[in-house]
Amino acid sequence: MKLRKEYTCPLEFIHDILRGKWKTVIMWQIYYRKNPSLSQLQKDIKGISQKILLEQLNELLEYKLILKEKSLGYPLNVQYYITDDKGMKVIEALKIYQKLGEILLEEFNSSNN
Amino acid sequence: MKLRKEYTCPLEFIHDILRGKWKTVIMWQIYYRKNPSLSQLQKDIKGISQKILLEQLNELLEYKLILKEKSLGYPLNVQYYITDDKGMKVIEALKIYQKLGEILLEEFNSSNN
DNA sequence: CGGTATCCTTCGCGATACTG
Protein backbone atom coordinates (compact mmCIF):
# COMPACT_ATOMS: atom_id res chain seq x y z
CA MET A 1 0.00 0.00 0.00
CA LYS A 2 1.59 3.17 -1.22
CA LEU A 3 1.47 5.92 1.35
CA ARG A 4 1.52 9.64 0.65
CA LYS A 5 4.51 11.74 1.48
CA GLU A 6 2.59 13.78 3.96
CA TYR A 7 -0.42 13.29 6.13
CA THR A 8 -2.31 15.88 8.09
CA CYS A 9 -5.10 13.64 9.31
CA PRO A 10 -4.06 10.87 11.74
CA LEU A 11 -7.04 8.76 10.77
CA GLU A 12 -6.19 8.84 7.08
CA PHE A 13 -2.66 7.84 7.95
CA ILE A 14 -3.56 4.78 9.94
CA HIS A 15 -6.29 3.86 7.55
CA ASP A 16 -3.79 3.74 4.71
CA ILE A 17 -1.43 1.62 6.78
CA LEU A 18 -4.15 -0.90 7.52
CA ARG A 19 -5.92 -0.85 4.16
CA GLY A 20 -4.00 -3.76 2.70
CA LYS A 21 -6.16 -6.74 1.85
CA TRP A 22 -4.86 -8.99 4.63
CA LYS A 23 -3.62 -6.51 7.20
CA THR A 24 -6.22 -6.85 9.91
CA VAL A 25 -6.47 -10.61 9.56
CA ILE A 26 -2.72 -10.87 9.93
CA MET A 27 -2.77 -8.70 13.05
CA TRP A 28 -5.59 -10.76 14.48
CA GLN A 29 -3.88 -14.06 13.78
CA ILE A 30 -0.62 -12.95 15.36
CA TYR A 31 -2.56 -11.91 18.43
CA TYR A 32 -4.75 -14.96 18.56
CA ARG A 33 -2.04 -17.51 17.81
CA LYS A 34 0.45 -15.88 20.16
CA ASN A 35 3.62 -15.21 18.24
CA PRO A 36 3.33 -17.52 15.26
CA SER A 37 6.02 -18.23 12.71
CA LEU A 38 5.77 -17.27 9.07
CA SER A 39 4.73 -20.73 8.00
CA GLN A 40 2.18 -20.90 10.78
CA LEU A 41 0.59 -17.70 9.55
CA GLN A 42 0.52 -18.98 6.03
CA LYS A 43 -1.32 -22.08 7.14
CA ASP A 44 -3.84 -20.13 9.15
CA ILE A 45 -4.67 -17.52 6.55
CA LYS A 46 -6.35 -19.26 3.67
CA GLY A 47 -5.58 -18.03 0.21
CA ILE A 48 -2.65 -15.74 0.89
CA SER A 49 0.64 -16.25 -0.93
CA GLN A 50 3.94 -16.11 0.87
CA LYS A 51 5.05 -13.09 -1.09
CA ILE A 52 2.03 -11.04 -0.17
CA LEU A 53 2.14 -12.20 3.43
CA LEU A 54 5.71 -11.00 3.74
CA GLU A 55 4.96 -7.72 2.04
CA GLN A 56 2.17 -6.92 4.44
CA LEU A 57 4.17 -8.09 7.45
CA ASN A 58 6.99 -5.76 6.48
CA GLU A 59 4.63 -2.81 6.29
CA LEU A 60 3.28 -3.62 9.74
CA LEU A 61 6.84 -3.93 11.01
CA GLU A 62 7.71 -0.56 9.55
CA TYR A 63 5.22 1.21 11.78
CA LYS A 64 5.96 -0.94 14.81
CA LEU A 65 2.53 -2.48 14.98
CA ILE A 66 4.28 -5.83 15.13
CA LEU A 67 7.80 -7.03 15.89
CA LYS A 68 9.87 -9.94 14.65
CA GLU A 69 12.27 -12.15 16.55
CA LYS A 70 14.65 -14.67 15.03
CA SER A 71 15.80 -17.59 17.06
CA LEU A 72 19.25 -18.83 16.20
CA GLY A 73 20.00 -22.30 14.83
CA TYR A 74 18.39 -24.64 12.36
CA PRO A 75 15.84 -25.04 11.13
CA LEU A 76 15.32 -21.33 10.78
CA ASN A 77 12.58 -19.93 12.91
CA VAL A 78 10.95 -16.55 13.32
CA GLN A 79 8.24 -15.29 15.58
CA TYR A 80 5.97 -12.35 15.03
CA TYR A 81 4.61 -10.33 17.94
CA ILE A 82 2.02 -7.67 18.47
CA THR A 83 3.67 -4.64 20.04
CA ASP A 84 2.38 -3.87 23.51
CA ASP A 85 1.67 -0.22 22.88
CA LYS A 86 0.81 0.43 19.25
CA GLY A 87 -0.13 -3.03 18.11
CA MET A 88 -2.46 -3.66 21.00
CA LYS A 89 -4.33 -0.47 20.19
CA VAL A 90 -5.15 -1.96 16.83
CA ILE A 91 -6.25 -5.17 18.48
CA GLU A 92 -8.61 -3.19 20.70
CA ALA A 93 -10.23 -1.68 17.64
CA LEU A 94 -10.38 -5.06 15.93
CA LYS A 95 -12.27 -6.51 18.87
CA ILE A 96 -15.00 -3.99 18.22
CA TYR A 97 -14.96 -4.83 14.53
CA GLN A 98 -15.07 -8.50 15.34
CA LYS A 99 -18.32 -8.16 17.26
CA LEU A 100 -19.86 -5.86 14.70
CA GLY A 101 -18.79 -8.19 11.94
CA GLU A 102 -20.66 -11.08 13.52
CA ILE A 103 -23.88 -9.11 13.40
CA LEU A 104 -23.39 -7.88 9.86
CA LEU A 105 -22.29 -11.25 8.58
CA GLU A 106 -25.33 -12.99 9.94
CA GLU A 107 -27.61 -10.59 8.10
CA PHE A 108 -25.47 -10.80 4.99
CA ASN A 109 -25.52 -14.58 4.81
CA SER A 110 -29.23 -14.87 5.54
CA SER A 111 -30.07 -12.44 2.75
CA ASN A 112 -27.93 -14.40 0.32
CA ASN A 113 -30.36 -17.25 -0.33
CA MET B 1 -14.82 -2.67 -3.23
CA LYS B 2 -15.85 -6.02 -4.55
CA LEU B 3 -16.91 -8.38 -1.78
CA ARG B 4 -16.76 -12.16 -1.90
CA LYS B 5 -19.89 -14.23 -2.17
CA GLU B 6 -19.27 -15.82 1.18
CA TYR B 7 -17.46 -14.94 4.33
CA THR B 8 -16.67 -17.18 7.25
CA CYS B 9 -14.62 -14.70 9.22
CA PRO B 10 -16.51 -11.65 10.56
CA LEU B 11 -13.35 -9.60 10.68
CA GLU B 12 -12.53 -10.22 7.04
CA PHE B 13 -16.04 -9.23 6.16
CA ILE B 14 -16.01 -5.89 7.89
CA HIS B 15 -12.47 -5.21 6.81
CA ASP B 16 -13.51 -5.58 3.19
CA ILE B 17 -16.46 -3.26 3.73
CA LEU B 18 -14.25 -0.58 5.22
CA ARG B 19 -11.19 -1.03 2.99
CA GLY B 20 -12.23 1.57 0.44
CA LYS B 21 -9.82 4.47 0.21
CA TRP B 22 -12.13 7.05 1.80
CA LYS B 23 -14.42 4.91 3.91
CA THR B 24 -13.23 5.72 7.41
CA VAL B 25 -12.74 9.38 6.65
CA ILE B 26 -16.28 9.57 5.33
CA MET B 27 -17.64 7.86 8.44
CA TRP B 28 -15.65 10.20 10.62
CA GLN B 29 -16.80 13.31 8.81
CA ILE B 30 -20.45 12.30 8.97
CA TYR B 31 -20.05 11.78 12.67
CA TYR B 32 -18.05 14.90 13.30
CA ARG B 33 -20.10 17.20 11.09
CA LYS B 34 -23.40 15.84 12.36
CA ASN B 35 -25.47 14.79 9.38
CA PRO B 36 -23.86 16.67 6.52
CA SER B 37 -25.17 16.91 2.99
CA LEU B 38 -23.39 15.46 -0.01
CA SER B 39 -21.88 18.77 -1.00
CA GLN B 40 -20.80 19.43 2.55
CA LEU B 41 -18.91 16.14 2.59
CA GLN B 42 -17.28 16.93 -0.70
CA LYS B 43 -16.03 20.24 0.64
CA ASP B 44 -14.66 18.65 3.79
CA ILE B 45 -12.87 15.75 2.21
CA LYS B 46 -10.06 17.13 0.12
CA GLY B 47 -9.31 15.39 -3.12
CA ILE B 48 -12.31 13.11 -3.44
CA SER B 49 -14.45 13.22 -6.55
CA GLN B 50 -18.22 13.23 -6.35
CA LYS B 51 -18.48 9.92 -8.14
CA ILE B 52 -16.21 8.13 -5.72
CA LEU B 53 -17.82 9.79 -2.74
CA LEU B 54 -21.23 8.52 -3.84
CA GLU B 55 -19.90 5.05 -4.54
CA GLN B 56 -18.45 4.71 -1.10
CA LEU B 57 -21.51 6.23 0.55
CA ASN B 58 -23.71 3.68 -1.20
CA GLU B 59 -21.59 0.83 0.07
CA LEU B 60 -21.82 2.15 3.60
CA LEU B 61 -25.58 2.52 3.17
CA GLU B 62 -25.83 -1.05 1.96
CA TYR B 63 -24.58 -2.40 5.27
CA LYS B 64 -26.51 0.11 7.35
CA LEU B 65 -23.44 1.79 8.77
CA ILE B 66 -24.98 5.05 7.66
CA LEU B 67 -28.45 6.22 6.66
CA LYS B 68 -29.70 8.86 4.24
CA GLU B 69 -32.63 11.21 4.57
CA LYS B 70 -34.02 13.38 1.83
CA SER B 71 -35.87 16.52 2.71
CA LEU B 72 -38.56 17.49 0.25
CA GLY B 73 -38.54 20.68 -1.78
CA TYR B 74 -35.96 22.70 -3.62
CA PRO B 75 -33.11 23.07 -3.64
CA LEU B 76 -32.58 19.34 -3.21
CA ASN B 77 -31.09 18.37 0.10
CA VAL B 78 -29.90 15.13 1.65
CA GLN B 79 -28.49 14.32 5.02
CA TYR B 80 -26.27 11.42 5.92
CA TYR B 81 -26.36 9.89 9.38
CA ILE B 82 -24.32 7.42 11.35
CA THR B 83 -26.59 4.59 12.47
CA ASP B 84 -26.93 4.36 16.25
CA ASP B 85 -26.13 0.70 16.50
CA LYS B 86 -23.80 -0.44 13.72
CA GLY B 87 -22.38 2.87 12.62
CA MET B 88 -21.49 3.97 16.10
CA LYS B 89 -19.55 0.76 16.65
CA VAL B 90 -17.33 1.80 13.78
CA ILE B 91 -16.94 5.26 15.28
CA GLU B 92 -15.82 3.67 18.55
CA ALA B 93 -13.10 1.81 16.73
CA LEU B 94 -12.13 4.91 14.80
CA LYS B 95 -11.64 6.82 18.02
CA ILE B 96 -8.98 4.32 18.98
CA TYR B 97 -7.40 4.64 15.55
CA GLN B 98 -7.53 8.39 15.81
CA LYS B 99 -5.43 8.41 18.97
CA LEU B 100 -3.01 5.81 17.67
CA GLY B 101 -2.72 7.73 14.42
CA GLU B 102 -1.61 10.83 16.24
CA ILE B 103 1.28 8.97 17.79
CA LEU B 104 2.33 7.24 14.58
CA LEU B 105 2.00 10.36 12.52
CA GLU B 106 4.22 12.36 14.79
CA GLU B 107 6.98 9.79 14.46
CA PHE B 108 6.39 9.51 10.75
CA ASN B 109 6.64 13.23 10.09
CA SER B 110 9.69 13.72 12.28
CA SER B 111 11.57 10.93 10.48
CA ASN B 112 10.73 12.48 7.14
CA ASN B 113 13.26 15.29 7.27
C1' DC C 1 12.00 -22.45 6.79
C1' DG C 2 12.30 -17.67 5.76
C1' DG C 3 12.86 -14.47 2.21
C1' DT C 4 13.55 -12.20 -2.63
C1' DA C 5 12.83 -11.29 -7.74
C1' DT C 6 9.97 -11.18 -12.05
C1' DC C 7 6.20 -11.08 -14.56
C1' DC C 8 1.27 -10.57 -15.28
C1' DT C 9 -3.67 -9.55 -14.32
C1' DT C 10 -7.41 -7.12 -12.37
C1' DC C 11 -10.14 -3.65 -10.37
C1' DG C 12 -10.23 0.43 -7.53
C1' DC C 13 -10.17 4.98 -8.34
C1' DG C 14 -10.04 9.25 -10.87
C1' DA C 15 -11.39 12.63 -14.77
C1' DT C 16 -14.98 14.13 -17.26
C1' DA C 17 -19.40 14.91 -19.10
C1' DC C 18 -24.23 14.51 -18.55
C1' DT C 19 -29.29 14.16 -16.23
C1' DG C 20 -33.39 15.35 -13.08
Add this chain to the structure above:
DNA sequence: CAGTATCGCGAAGGATACCG
Protein backbone atom coordinates in the same frame (compact mmCIF):
# COMPACT_ATOMS: atom_id res chain seq x y z
C1' DC D 1 -27.75 20.02 -5.37
C1' DA D 2 -27.91 15.05 -5.86
C1' DG D 3 -26.84 11.42 -8.75
C1' DT D 4 -25.43 8.42 -13.15
C1' DA D 5 -22.48 6.82 -17.30
C1' DT D 6 -18.11 6.05 -19.76
C1' DC D 7 -13.44 5.44 -20.23
C1' DG D 8 -8.60 4.80 -18.93
C1' DC D 9 -4.62 4.21 -15.85
C1' DG D 10 -1.79 2.60 -12.20
C1' DA D 11 -1.03 0.13 -8.34
C1' DA D 12 -2.35 -3.86 -5.43
C1' DG D 13 -1.90 -8.32 -5.29
C1' DG D 14 -1.39 -13.14 -7.29
C1' DA D 15 1.64 -17.12 -9.63
C1' DT D 16 5.88 -18.85 -9.97
C1' DA D 17 10.68 -19.67 -9.59
C1' DC D 18 14.76 -19.15 -7.08
C1' DC D 19 18.27 -18.23 -2.97
C1' DG D 20 20.65 -18.66 1.98
